[in-house]
Amino acid sequence: MKISSKRLLCLLAASLLLPVQAATLIKADKLYTSGEQGVIETAYILIDEGKIQSVSDSEIQIPAGTEILTAKVVLPGLIDSHTLVGINGAYNVSADQDAFEQSDPTGAEYRVLDSFNPAEKLIEHVRKFGTTTIHVTPQPFAPIGGATALFKTHGDVADQMLLKNNAAMLFNLGEAPKSAFRSSGGPGTRMATAARIRGELYKAREWMEQDEDKRKPDLAMQALANVLSGEMQAIFTAHREDDIGTALRIAREFGLTPLINYGTEAYLIRDELKQAGATVIMAPTMQRPAGMEKWNTTLEAAAIMDNADIPFVFAGGYEGYVPKARVLLWETAVAIANGLDKQKAIEAATIVPARLWGIDKQVGSIETGKDADLVLFDGDPFEYTTHVKAVLINGEQVD
Structure with a gap:
């Protein structure tokens, strides 16, 4: 099927109006993964397209346009x-x-x-x-x-x-x-x-x-x-x-x-x-x-x-x-x-x-391939003086 140049320009213009969710990098002083990696001091979590792409204890190459968030402590949702x-x-x-x-x-x-x-x-x-x-x-x-x-x-x-x-x-x-x-x-x-x-x-x-x-x-x-x-x-x-x-x-x-x-x-x-x-x-x-x-x-x-x-x-x-x-x-x-x-x-x-509940392939821990559901804190999550800095669900910051 052929598409006219006018039609093609309209489609391109429309695509530019669609929101594109940028990759997100979270830097955590302490990360409780609830997974095989256990607790990581100074952790880097890369999120893209709603999923956790990598979890590392060393700095990683950051894709251009990546949003960076920081937290004292990060937990799985x-x-x-x-x-x-x-x-x-x-x-x-x-x-x-x-x-x-x-x-x-x-x-x-x-x-x-x-x-x-x-x-x-x-x-x-x-x-x-x-x-x-x-x-x-x-x-x-x-x-x-x-x-x-x-x-x-x-x-x-x-x-x-x-x-x-x-x-x-x-x-x-x-x-x-x-x-x-x-x-x-x-x-x-x-x-x-x-x-x-x-x-x-x-x-x-x-x-x-x-x-x-x-x-x-x-x-x-x-x-x-x-x-x-x-x-x-x-x-x-x-x-x-x-x-x-x-x-x-x-x-x-x-x-x-x-x-x-x-x-x-x-x-x-x-x-x-x-x-x-x-x-x-x-x-x-x-x-x-x-x-x-x-x-x-x-x-x-x-x-x-x-x-x-x-x-x-x-x-x-x-x-x-x-x-x-x-x-x-x-x-x-x-x-x-x-x-x-x-x-x-x-x-x-x-x-x-x-x-x-049989949903551990999707949620429950911070591991590569799982849904990016995370909670970011400015201190120990269980101290009453600590605040929730951000909540992410499927990689989107919702709070």
Whole structure:
């Protein structure tokens, strides 16, 4: 196909108007890679086209037009493993609260992606403190809450921000299901809550065993079938020791590898967690001991879990008041102040959750070829006098 000279000139002129993202070089006095290179003193990170091109401890040749940023310390973008940001909003009114469907206590067919609002202000709130990836869950109230999803904290369209859909199914035990559904015919006791979960899983197993051409389409059964087959992970919200025990029991009955959400008293049931191969999505370090379920909360929980060699990740959790989730950076800092090794803490907010959610080829560490999601600080990230200088997502400075 021939293009006229006039047409060609128009195309060239238009191309000149398109923004071109220049390469970026970051000079860090100290770099925590969360990868094989470990901690690097005086590091150089070259970023181009949204990806990390090189990580070095010596000066490198800088391409012409490269933007240069400096920082005292650089971390990989933080990953929040349990938050409602993006589906519960800053105004805290019914119009922007889309995390909890109260019409049905067994909502396996619900998907967080269909509630996610990229324009929600709280996304910017957590991002400015270094959180670049969020694992968004339904509100931890219904016995079966629905399917979770992982998003970057920058973008205009939910599907463009999406890293992984249907990452896990949220099951909830303890006080929340009792309080949410007792008056509407739902479970009013712990045993009834557990029975609802078991009942739906048994139904899904029977549905799976039917001939495919005879199955009736069923969104809930398909979602739970994905859990039973291992395609989707199973998260059990449980604070108390006995509720954690129930979660492990259900997981064992159905051949599931359990993820314990909150696990306020997980440190009291360490041997059982280890035997089950469970991972704990930690309650926020500064969680208030409000209500009987949380009376035994402790600032040393993460350090105790680490000493017991039980894998864990950090999370902002859920709060009923704005800003709905805690700041992951601060919760991690307080865990360090209460006995957790700093390197272990950084990994629990970066590479460990990336591996847990199966997104470690893209994010979680500062390594060649990965997405350029980084946080730049003007001092020790975990000192209260330190500031976040910049947040980069896919190589773009967004804060």
